[in-house]
Structure formats: structure tokens, C-alpha cells
Amino acid sequence: MADVTWDEIRNLRADFLNLQLTETANKLSERNCVELIGLLVKEGLLNVIYTTDGKDIITEQRLIREILDEIYANGGRINIVDLAQHLRIDLTYIEGKIGDVCKEDPTLQFTLGQFISADYTNRLVEEINDMLVERGLIPFSELIRQFDLPTEYLNSIVTNRIIGSTLNGIKFESGTLYTENYVRLQQNILIGCLQAAFLPVRVNEIIKTTRVNENLIQSLIVNLIRDNRINGNLLGTTKENSIFYPKVYTDAQAKYIESFFTQNGYIEYSLVRNLGVNDPEGQTKLVLKDRKQILFLISGCIDLLKFLPQLEMNIEQGLVTNEYVDITTLMPNSFNENDIEKLFKTELSLKELIKSSGGELISNTFILAKELQDKIDKKLNDICQEYAEKESAQCTPQMYAAVLQGNIALASASSKGATAK
Template sequence: MSDVTWDEIRSLRADFLNLQLTETANKLSERNCVELIGLLVKEGLLNVIYTTDGKDIITEQRLIREILDEIYANEGRINIVDLAQHLKIDLSYIESKVGDVCKEDPTLQFILGQFISAEYTSHLVEEINDMLVERGLISFSELIRQYDLPTEYLNSIVTNRIIASSLHNIKFESGTLYTDNYVRLQQNILIGYLEAAFLPVRVSEIIKNTRINENLIQSNKI
């Protein structure tokens, strides 16, 4: 630092001030920006969308990017009503960009007002499989309540992704998913109960005392 003279310091300071002035001179004021954007929009050279609070504008291409970012930030699933609120964009604009968003990411599905990613679907399949391995039996209505998903979509997942590719031989009958292991366990419980009985017993008593699944008995699965 001792090698630098005061003249050099003053020169550097002057250069810095000139640089600041130059940058300021090249900046547009907010009013000029508004006028320029208005002119570009009027001439058809720029398409912009105003936020619902009127404070910001966004281009159509940027809106598509923002929608994709929101989908990924919400673990691959979001409905367009929430999307419109998060982005402060009128719902009609979000709806008009559904096709463009899915074209940008072909792995996305748009089902009954919701964007659903392939990653979300894979995670859902894994989660349901884990539940079945642990519990052995799950009703379809329970899955609908738990995940709040469209019935058609969930049915497709169960049929094409869980039953078709399962290593646990999962069945889907009478609105219920169950594994072979679960059926065998129920059979063993029933056999043990009947072998211990000295007199004929009613089916209702068996169900009450053993908590065996009634649907499996009525469908002759056990």
C-alpha cells in the first residue's frame, strides 16, 4: 500500500465516480420502463401479464417457467387454484398455459385441475406398496381420502403400476387391495379358530372373535 501515491488514489476515485455516473446515466427510470413496455405491448412486440395486485408484470414465457418451478417446489403436485394464488396471476392465464407447461415438461400430467409429475407418481406407487407390505390390506376409498386424488387417476395407478408390477402378488377386488401374505395369515387364523371350536359357530361370531376380514370370507378367499 505504501507504493501507491495520493495522486493514484485520487485518480482511482475519479474513475470510480465516473463509472457510477456512467451506469446511472444508462439506467432507465421506472417511468421510462413503463412507457417502453407499454410501447412494445402496443406494437405487438411484447406480451406481458399483470399480477393480480397490479404491482408486477411477467412475460408469458416466464410464466411457464414460474409454473414449472412451483410444481417442482410442491413435490410434483399442485392444483391450478393454489398455483394462481402463489404466483398472484389470474386463474384464466394459468389455465391458458396448461398445454404449454405440459409441452415444456412432457412427463407432467394435467388431471382435473391438477399438475402431477412423473416423480410424484413414482413416489406414490412406492408409498402405497410399502403400506400394503406393512398392513396387507387397504381399501381403495381409504386411498382416495388419504391422497385426495382423482378416482380415475388413482385407479390407473393401482391397475397399471401397483398390481401389474408388484413383487408381492397384490390383488384388487371389491374395492380392496390385499396381498397373498395377508390372505394366508387370515386363513391360518380361521383354521386355528375352527380347530379349537367344539361346536358349530356362526360366521358372525368368527368375525367378531377373530377380526378376520369379512369380505374375504364372503368371497370365499379363505
């Protein structure tokens, strides 16, 4: 083939330009075009779609191309309702081409009435990551409001693309996205606050003081206690009712409980409650768990080795000197009849002591000595005898006979003489 010179190329270009500018003598009119298209459609050789205003037509293949162009022109995301308005195509035709559009571009997703491209998803992931790096924490509900995306789609992005990435150590808990750096910052704030606490502090107060995230604070405190980074206990299941008890405070409580019990041989739950303990019985049992010979009653507990001998001695002395004993005066102030009843049912030695001393327990409160019982019996007998003698002095033989016959009744102790029927 001979070489082509530049002059020949320029001549061909000029000829082609002249050909384009030359008007054709024979043209198809608009009516002819409409009739021709109608014939092709009727013969099944061409499929076209009319716009909603009826002025334009478009082929199915061209519609797919137009849909793709609109998706990319709108940043990779568009609702099919908006798409139908932009293209002036009935929504049913758009819906019918969803599968073909996604087949044409496999990177597209169609979810809840929206086309979403892979590029849009990538930009979305980058934007969320940037927000997390800057702020450290984002509520999932905020992402839904800001991006106006379907919850299912956004949740899949967060789960698979953001949490799955180890770039920033992102976690998703309690409906909130946060980074490890943010968690470390929150932990350091809590450590500084709680290590300085000497008294119990409510979690709500910690939130107000430190502004630690309220959705994370409960788990953060639990983890810090578990890792021995703060010393104390957290009681409660929600931030509204949870209280942090510093170890220095609980140690002081335990020391006081043990010291009081050792010195007195008993401790009352009301006293433990006044120390700020919500469960005085449970706390007392925990503190004294290694002690032996302890009897836990309803209102407190006693040391059987120390309290019981003293109680027995007081009962013996009381029966000798006073002929009776008021047991409530020998018990701690808050102990009641139920505590005394449980004590006597549990410690049978007390009943044996009372029995051997000739005493008798009355209403779980008093113990009467035998001498006092004899005095009471004698006094009652004397009263009865005196009353009988008075009645006898006022009665005649005829009245006795009437009484025996049932015709007259003896007067009561408050009246004089006899009463006839």
C-alpha cells in the same frame, strides 16, 4: 494463438469487475420502462401478463417457467387455484397455459385441476407399497382420504402401477388392496378356527372371534372349501346370513336321518328341522337320494317297501276288529290330511284294498267297514220307523184327510200332535 498466462487472466477478471461496479451515467426511469413496454405490447412485439395486484408483469414464456418451478417446489403436485395464488396471476391465464406447461415437461399430468409430476407418482407408488408391506391391507377409500387425490387418477395408479407389479403379489377386490402374505395369514386363522368347529357357526361370529377381514372372509371360506383345506359347507350369500356347517356335523345329521328312516320306514321334516337343518326337505332328499321306492309327502317321506305293507295290514285288521279305521292314528304324528290325501292319490293299491274290503274312505281320515255302514243304515231306519209310528198313533182319520188337503201340517220330532193352519 499465444498462450495466456494466469496473470493476464487475473488482470482481465479485475477489469471486468471494475466495469460491473462502474455506474452508468444514463439510466431509464421506471416511467420510461413502462412506456417502452407498453409500446412493445402495442406493436405486438411483446406479450406480457400483469399480476393480480397490477404491480408486476411477466411474459408468457416466463409464466410457463414459473409454473414449472412452483410444481417442483411443491413436491410435484399442485392445484391450479393454489398455483394462481402463489404466482399472483389470474386463474384464466394459468388455465390457458396448461397445455404449454405439459408440452414443456411431457412427464407432467393434469387431472381434475391438478398438476402431478412423474416423480410425485413414483413416490406415491413407493409409499403405498410400503404401507401394504407393513399392514398387508389398505381400503381404497383410505387412500383417497389420506392423499386427497382424484378417484380416477388414484384408481389408475393402483391398477397400472401397484396391482400390475408382481413385487408383493398385490390384489384389489371389494374396494380393498391386500397382499398375498396377508391373505395367507387370514386363511391360516380361518383354517384353525373352522377345523376345530363341531357345530354350525355364523360368519359374523367368526369375524368377532378371529377378527378376519369382513370384506374377504366370504370368498376366503369358499376358496378354502373348494381347495379341500377345510371340510364343510357355507350356506348364505352375505356375511350377515351365512353359516358354516362343519362336515362332521352334517355327516352326523345325515347318519341320523338315514338311521331313523331305515328303522322306522319314514321320517318327518319337523324332526329333521330340529336337527338344525334349514331346508329339511332338501337335506332329506339329498341324504336319501340313492334309496328306491320313497314317497315324499308334504310333512315328510315314507319308505313304500316298509311303511306301505304295514299300513295296509293295519287297515285290514282295523276294519275286521273295530269296523272302522282312523287313518291319522296310523300315520306319523306330524302327517296331516294333506299327506294322507297325497298318499291315497299316489298309491292306488290302498284304494283297491278299501274297495275290496267293502270299506269307504270318509274325508281322507276315516275308513268305515261294510258291517258298520249296514249297522248305521239299520239304526237310521229304526229311528225313522219309530218316529213314523209315533206320529201315526197321534193322528185321527180327519187329521190325515186334512194333511192330504194341505190344511194341516204334521208336527216336528220335537213337538207333539199336529198344527192347524
